[in-house]
Every structure is written in structure tokens, then in C-alpha cells.
Amino acid sequence: MSLLASFLSVLFHSLVLIGMSVAVGGLIFLLAVLLPLAKNNSDAQNAIKHSLLILVWGSALLAVAQILGLLMEPWALADESGVWPIAAFFSTGFAHAGMIHVAFAVALTISGVWLIKQPASRVAWSAAIAAAISLMVSGAWLVHAVGRLESTVPLMVMTVLHQLGAAIWVGGIIHLLGLWRLTRRSASPLWPRALARFSPLAVLGVVSLTLCGIYLWWSFIGDWEGLIGTAYGVMVLTKVALLLAALALGAMNFFLTRRWLRLGDTQGIGTRVPPFVEAEFNIVIIILLVAAALTSLPPSIDVTAEKATPAEVWSALKPGIPRLIPPPRQEYLASSTSSFDVFALQNDFDKRQSEFNHNVSGLLVLIVGLAALLDRTGKFPWARNWPLLFLLVGVFLVLVGEPNGWPLGYEGFWETMVIPSVIQHRLATAVVIGLALFEWRVRIGGLAETRWRYAFPVLCITGGALLLTHSHTLLTIKYQFLIEVSHSLLGFLAVMMGVGRLLELRLPSPANRLPGWLWAISLVLTGFVLLFYREF
């Protein structure tokens, strides 16, 4: 069960980061954005209570996720008889730091509840500020820098400042979304005024996280080879790419807000900024998930012999002849390892089968993507049925998802329903088939105005999150890293597809045209990456 414990540990760490952003970033948002607008403004006073409620939920989430995250470690360290070393674990410095962190999160939650009841209490505001500062500082003993043998203190300080920058930005976006939901029906002037106050704060947050991030990345990465030749480096690159995408959306908001300040143009700020903030929210949450997964990987500077060269990375990505013919069936079945052995090393037949599965899927996805592109031109009415082509992908996945399992292999359907990867593949197949049918009905009109139109972007964003947070670098073996390079690219494209489609649905026309092309092109690129996928 240690695999599940490791996975859940990363998941809870992500929730801790999200909770910290909502709580600490939320408090800064309250102090810097909403409180100065509250004098004689009942809308702002309501918004403060609403934001405090979000803050309370954020700090409570942080406390619960931190406790559950702490419990994952003794679970992962359980012996063969399943006994968890609880006492030994809770005598470590890490566990003590974790419990102190929980205590400050609880203090911030209580301060938040107190403020909801008495928003004018200076003592309650002081208590919340003290709890938030203590929360950030105590987090320094929970970061990777604590385990380093050199530069421990500077690395701890820079990590906390990096997290503070992220909290200001991410937390602000979340509270801004909350404010939009509160004010969208009333056309309150609070929305543009809050946006105008938040813009410079967001810039400050981004500058802080970027400057500290550069210091941390170069301390943990070392050189260019470390950046492109290790899982840690590639995850950092993915984080940077996502950050740039989020910053592009943030820049749109910034300029639309400046336009409102100069010309009083409320059109853009009311119709275009909210979808941009929603899209930015999705991307920054993925960035926090990637950040949590990143802390579980060994830094590039510690990976020496298994570091891939630029030439090896290029060989993993460069186009080659796709494998569209499977390996001989009988030979494959005779040599393949059981699906139950998750640690089994792949043999040549396994690799050929995997390449065949990925490359044929890529061809099918490419066809779907090209049909979607044709649909976007508006010149081919039949092309609006493109989602039905996903059924081909679904049928192919049913047939080869488990090459040595049901329906073509020797392992039975129910027998293998206890293996996580098998359950995941079958669920993914069911989701793809369901998506083909529902998205098709969205396109032809039957479900166009229902919430099912969001299924496609949500699936893309969730799939992207899965691909980006699941390391394949067991024991940091180089060939597994080279596989992960493709997965990171696929994860990034999936997020771009989801965000593009979401913006296409949410933005008014004609502003939604560009994101419409973005997701269709990302789908085509996904097809190409899968078509040229290589095993090592």
C-alpha cells in the first residue's frame, strides 16, 4: 500500500498548498483590497464576510490536509505485518513541525470565525495576522530545504518567500472569483474597484515567487542539463510553461483593468475578465499540484549517472516512423509480465506493444483533432460530428488497454479489477466513450445549453493534472524519465485544451474565437505527440 500512501501524500501536500494560498493569500487580499474599499460601502462589507468565510474554509482545509498528510508517512513506512511506526514518526522533527503548522492553521481558522462575527475587532484582525505569519514561518520546517546538508537556512527562507508570493497571487485569484460570484448579478462598482486594487498586488506576488523561484531552481537544478535531463528539471519547465500561460491571462486582466481606469470601459471588465480569472484559477491550481509533485522528486543536482543528455531527450521527442503493427500476439503473450506485478521491468515485446498502443491512439486522436479543426472553419457542416470519432479511440482502448488482460489477453475482467492501473484504464475508457456521446450531443444541439458542455474541458484539465502529477521515474531510471518527457508535454497540452475550450464557452463572441483555435490545435498536437511516442 506504500504506493497509495505516496500518492495520497502528494495529494494532501497539494491541498495544504491550496489551503495556504486561500488562507494567507486571502488575508492579504482582505487587508490590501477589500478593507480599504469598505468605508460606507455595504457591498464591500458583505464581500469581506464572504471572503472571510472562504479564508476559514481554506485554513480548515490546510489543517485537515496537513494531519492526513502526516499520517501518510507512517503508513508508507509500515512493515510487512502492516504495523505503522506511529510513535517513532511522531517523535521526528518533521512531525513536530507539521503539528505546529496544524496548530497555527487552527488559530487562523478561529480568528477567521471571530472576524466573521466581529469584523470591526482590531484584536481579531491582529490575531489573524499573527496566525498567518506564524503559519508561513512554521511552514519553513516542512520544505525540502530542511533535509539539505548545505545552505539549509537560505533555502528555507527563499522557499517560504516563494510560497508567500504564490499565496498572494493564487489566493487573490480565488478570492477574486468569490467576489465575482457575489457581485455578478448586482453590477456593483465593487468588482472593477477590487480588480484595480488587486492588479498591483498580483504583480508583487508574481515578482516574489519568480525571483525566489529562480534562486531555488538554480540551487536545486545546477545546470542546463539538469533542467532538461531530469524529471525534476522537466517538471520545473512544465511549471514555468503553465506560469507563462497563467501570466498571459493575468496580463489580459491587467490591461482590461487599466482600460477601465483610463476610459471607464466596464464592458471588458464585466464580460471578459471573469472568464479569464476562471481560466487563470484552473491553471494556478494545476501549478500547485505540480509544485507538490515536484517536492517528491530528487532535485536535479542529486541525479548524476541517470541524467539524460540533450540528444537523448531530443530522441524521445523527435518524430519517427510510428509503430502501427502490434508485436506477434503469441510471442507477446508468452513473454509478457503479469499486470499484477507493478514493479516488473518491460521486455522488448512490452515496449513494442506500448508503442503500438500509443501510436495508433495518436493516429486516431490526430484524426479527431483534424476533424475538430475543419469544424472550426465553419465550411464543413458534417465536421460538427467530430466527437463521435472519439468512439474509435474508446473501442481501441477497450481492445488493447490491458494487452494481456480481457478481452484479448489471458487475465480475466474481474480478476484484474483490483489493479489500480487496470481500473484507471477502464474508467478512462468509459469516460472517453461517454465524452464522445455527450460532446456530440452538445455539438449537434441536444445538450448545447446544459452543464454537459463543461464535461470536455473538465476532463481535459483533470487528465492534464493526472499526467503532470504522476511521476513515472521510479528509482529515477533514465529511460523512465525519457517516457515522462512525453507525458509532461501531453499533460500541458491537455490543460491548454481544457482552458481553451472553457474560455471558448465562457467568453462572448468574437473574443472566444482565439481560445477555440487554441484547444483544437492542442488536440492535433496531442495526436502528433502520441503518434511519435517512443519507449526506451
Place this chain on the structure above:
Amino acid sequence: MKIPKLFIAALILMFLTSYTSCWAHAIVIESNPREGAVLKQAPDRVQLRFNVKIEKALTRITLTKDNKQVVVLPKTDFNQGAPDRLEVPLPPLEPGNYIMRYSVLAADGHATQGVLRFSIEK
């Protein structure tokens, strides 16, 4: 923006069943014997150096011979030496293929498992 609950349930299940690989946060950057070493003489101890400080009290080590036979290790207090190093005393070992599995907790709270393989020639 509301999403159908059935769809959300499928996505959550997908997420929770996706733990097919694990992370190796604390990695061995130096060992004696080296990974995959073929030795002429049985070693009397294994030394591991990690990339980070480790919480030594939570260390667990098992040794198997030829992938099945469990070798009983002498009781050891790991709380000695540098914070990034482990020294594992071994009993007298017969020729064969050995796999040492270790489970450690990094000082920043990440539990990690790993293996070290070595062989002793006849």
C-alpha cells in the same frame, strides 16, 4: 458553472486509482557495494549515502538471497554517523544474488523505498 455529479465521480475515481508509480525523493547517491556489483568476497557491511538527511530511527532494511530466502540481519542502532549516511552490518553471506530493500524517511518528511542489488561469486 455546474458539472454533472456522475462525471465528477468518475474523474475522482480515476484520480484515486492512478497511483501506479511512486516517487523516490531520498535517493542513494553513493553506496558500498555499488548497485549491481559482483563481489569476490562477501561484504561485512553495506554503506549508503543519501542526497538528504534522513530520520534514522525509522529506517527499515531487509535482505533477500536469490529473490526468496530472507537473510536475518543483526540488530542495529542506525542512529550513528553523518545524517545522510547509513551503515548496515551484515551476517556472513554465502555466494548468491542479493537484494537489499530499504525504507527511509527523509528529514523533510518523505518516505521512500529503494533497492540495492549485489552478487557474491562462488
